[in-house]
Amino acid sequence: MTGFPSEASLPPGITVEVFVAAFEASPTPMVVTDPRRGDNPIVWVNGAFLALTGYSRDELYGRNCRLLQGALTDASVLQAMREALAAGRSFEGEVFNYRKDGTPFLNGMTINPVRDASGKVLFFFSAQADMTDKYRLETAMRHANDALERQVGQRTADLQSALEQKTALLHEVDHRVKNNLQVISSLMLLKARRTPAGEAREALQSMADRIGALSTAHRMLYPEGDVTCFDFKEFTADLIADLAAGLDGDRTRIETEIESLALSAAMAAPLALLIHELATNALRHAFPKARSGRIVVEAKRCEAGMRLVIEDDGVGLKAAAPNPAGFGHTLVEMVVRQLRGTLDWSDAGPGTRIAITIPLTTAAVS
Template sequence: MKTEIILWQQEVIVRKQAEQNVRESEARWRASEERLRLMIEAIKDYAIYTLDSEGRLTSWNQGAARIYGYSSEEILGQNRSLFFTSEDVVRGRPHAELTEALTTGRLSDEAWRVRKDGSVFWANGTMTALLDTAGQVRGFVKVDRDLTERKQAESELRTTIEALQLRDRAIRAASQGILITDPHQPDNPIIYASQGFEQMTGYRAEEVMGRNCRLLQGPLTDAETVKQVRKAIHAGQPCSVEILNYRKDGTTFWNALFISPLRDEQGRLVQFVGVQADVTERRNLERQVQQSQKMEAIGQLAGGVAHDFNNILTVISGYSEILLDNLPSSNPMRSSVKAISEAGERAAGLTRQLLSFSRQTVLEPKVLDINTVVNEAKSMLRRLIGEDVLLTTVLDPRISRVKVDPGQLGQILMNLAVNARDAMPRGGKLTIETNNMELDEEYAHTHVDVGPGRCVLLAVSDNGMGMPPEVKARIFEPFYTTKGIGKGTGLGLSVVHGIIKQSNGQIGVYSEPGVGTTFKIFFPAVEDELTAPVVRGQLKMGFATETILLVEDEHPVRELAQFALQSQGYNVLPAANGMDALRVASTHTGRIDILVTDVVMPEMSGRELAERLRPRLTDMKVLFLSGYTDDAVVRHGILQAEVAFLQKPYTPLVLLKKVRQVLDA
C-alpha cells in the first residue's frame, strides 16, 4: 500500500510539473507570438497578412495598410480577391494561387495588384501555407512588396535599350556614312564606322579603326577645305563642308560632311560625330546645268552677233554679186570684187556655225532612216578623213526612224569625223554605229534635259589620242580648241552640240587618253512614216510682173533687196518696219502678191505683220527673212509647216529664186 501511495505521489508531481511546463511553454509561445505580431505590425515596407483556408484575411499589418490603402477594420474578413485585377479574377487567379500554395507549400509571384483607390501597382510576393501539428492547413501567410518603381525603372531601361538598338539599326541601315572619333586619343582616331561608310568608301570598319579620317584624302582634295575642317575640330565646333574624297579603290567622290561635337552634361567634349553623304550625282547635275546655262548665254550672245553680222554680209555679198554680174571679164577690178565675194561667203559660213551652236538655225526636220544618211555620207567621209584612217560602219538593220534635219545630221557626221581625224595624226580607225536604245528613269535622272523612252543611238568612235578630263569638260564650249593657231575655230563640236540639242537629242562623250574617244548621240525614236522626197518644178526666172511688199528695218539691206527685185521687173513697195508696211498696204490700191519681211523688227515682228495683213489680203504669199530665228515663226528653231523662210545672208540671185519659188508654189 505504501508503495502505491509513493507511486501515485510521484505521478502527481510529474503531471503537475508537465502542466507547469506546458503553461510556461504556452506563455513563452504567446509572448513570442505577441512579439512577432508587434514586430510584423510595425513593418511598413512590406504588406504582411494572414488568410484562412478560404482566402479571407485574418490579420493585417501597417505595411499592408500603407501599400493597399485599407485599414484593418475595413479589410479583415474580406476575401483576398479584392487585390486582383478584374482580368485576373475572371481567369480565376485568386483561387489558383491558394491551390498552388496549398499543394507546394509555398508560392512566389509577381503581378499587378489593385489598391483601395483603384490604382494598380506591381507586387512581388510569397505565400506560405500554415499547418497545425496534425499537418492540417490552418491558413496562409502572405508577404507582398511594392515594386512599381523598380518595374517602371526596368520598363524605362528596356525602352532605352530598345531605342538604342533601334538607333543602332538605323545607323547601320542608313545610306549616309557615320563616323565617331575620339578627340582624347592622339590624332583623333576613328572608333566607329557605320555600314553606310563602308558602302560609300569601300573600306571595312575594322580597316579604319584607330586611323585618322585623312585616309580619305588625296591629291585633288582641296587643302583649304581640309584646313577649315581641322580648325573647327581644334576649336570643338560643328562644321559643314563639301570635299572631294577618295575611296579605297582610288576613285573619287564628292562628300557632304557634317561634323558635330558630342558633349557630356558638364559641357565637356566627349567625341566627334561625322555624317557623310555621297553628293557626286548632285554635283554632276549642277555642273551639267551650269554648262548648259553657260552655253545658252554664249549662244544668245553669238546669235545676236550673227544676226547683225548677217545684215552686213547681205549687203557685202549682194553688191559683190551685182558688181560681178555687171563688170566685163576683162575688167581688172573683177578679181578684187571676187575676193570680196569669197570673203563674204567664208564669213557667212562662220555665222552659220555661230547660229548652229546657239541653236538658232532654221531646221527642216524630216522623218528618216539614220542608216540611209550614214551610208550616203560614207564616200564624203572617206575623202575627208584620208586614206590612213579606216572607216567602218556597224548599222542596226532594224533601226527605228527619227525626225531630224538630214542636212544638219550630215553636218554632225562631218564635224565628228574631222575631230576624229585630227585625233589620229598617224592614222587609225573610225567607227560609226547605230542601235535602238531604251533610256530608263535612272539615266534620265542623272542627265539634264533628258527624258526616258525609246531612242536611236548614233555612236562615232576613234582609237586616237583621247582626252584628259580637263579637256573633255570643255570640248563643247564655242571657240575652245586644243589645236594650234590657225588650225581650227573651236566651233566644230559646239556646232554639233547645238544641232543635237535643237533636234531634242542628247550627246555624251567618253574618252580615255591613249585609248580613244566615243561620242554617243541619242535621238528620240518616232513612229511616223518616212518623209517623201520633194520634187520641185523648173524655176522660171523670166521678167516678173507681181507686186511685192518689202519690209526690212536695215536700210542698206532693204535697198539691196529692192534693187534686185526691181531689176527682175517686180513692183516693189518698200517699208522700214511693220507700222510703215501697214500704212503702205492701206494706201496701195492694187494687188499685193507677196509679203517679203524681216522676222525680228522693232515694235512689230514679221509674223504679227503678216497676221494683220492676211484678213484683207487673203491671197497674199509670205516669205520671211532673218539673220536669226528666235521669233515665234520658228518655234524652238523648228520651221513650221507652210512657212517660207530665207536665212541671211543671201545674194540677190538666191533672193530672186526664193521669191519666184514661193510665188509659183
C-alpha cells in the first residue's frame, strides 16, 4: 500500500467515504495506528474489532494496542512485532490478547505499513482474526495425541513384557527338552554297552547318537535371544565341532563352508539330524582300514532356497560295504521330504557327494 486512496485513485462513482464504509462493514476485525504520534496510538477501528474486543471507540482511540495484553501474551512475539514495526516492515503472528471483560483470545494478526508517495510510514493497518477455536482444537488434538502415545507406549511395554515372558518360556522348554533328550541318549548308550556285539548294539548306538544330535540342536537354540530363527553358519559350526571332538585330526577331518543364513527355528532339528546322519555315515563307511580323508559340508543360498552339500573323498558308494539293516539312507530321505527338498546321491570321484536343495520361504529365512 502506498497510502490511503485518494478520490482520483478510486473507481468512478466510489468515494473515500464509500471506501471507508466498506472497511467498516467488513466482518474482519481491522485497526489503524499512527506511528507519527507518541506511542503509536489507535486512530481507527471497525465494528468487527469492537465486537471482538468488547471495547468502545472512545475507550480505544488514542491508546496503544498494549491495553489488550495480559498474562498469557507471549513476550517473544511482542518483541518480534516491535522490531518489525520499528523497521517499517510487515508482521504476521499469533498472540494472546484480552477482551474488556478479561476473557483471553488468540489473536491472529497481519500488520502492514501504509506509506505516502515518498515512502514514509503514515499508518499501520492491521487485519485480525479470532483464532481461539483453532487453538482449542489444536490443544485438544495435542492432548489426545499425547494420551494416545501414552496408551501406545503402555501397550507396547505390555506386549514387550509378554514377548519376553514367552521367549523365556520357550528357552526353558528348549532347555528341558535338551536335558530330556540327553537323558534318553544316555540310557540308550548304557543299554548298548550291555548288549552283545551285533546289529542290536549298533542300532542302539546309532539311535543314541541321533537323539544326541537333536539334543545338541536344542542346546544351541535356547540361549538365543530370538526364538523364531537361528544362524545356520554358527549352528552348523557347533554341530560339526561336536562330531569332530573325538576324531584323529591327522587322519580324518571335517571342513565347513557355510554361508550365514537366518533360518526358521522349526528347521533346526531336522537339519541337525540330516547333517549328523550324513557326516556320521561318511565317518563310519567312507574311510575303512584306517584310510585318511576329509569330509566337506557346504551350504549357500541358491535360487530355489538353500543348497546343502556333504562330500567326502573316501571309497565311494560302490566300494562301501553293504548294510541291509541300515536305517540311515531311509532316515535322510524322510527328513528331506519333511523339509520339502530334493536329494541327489552321486560319486565324487573319489568319494561320495550328497546334494540337497531345500526351499526357503520368507517365514523360514531372512
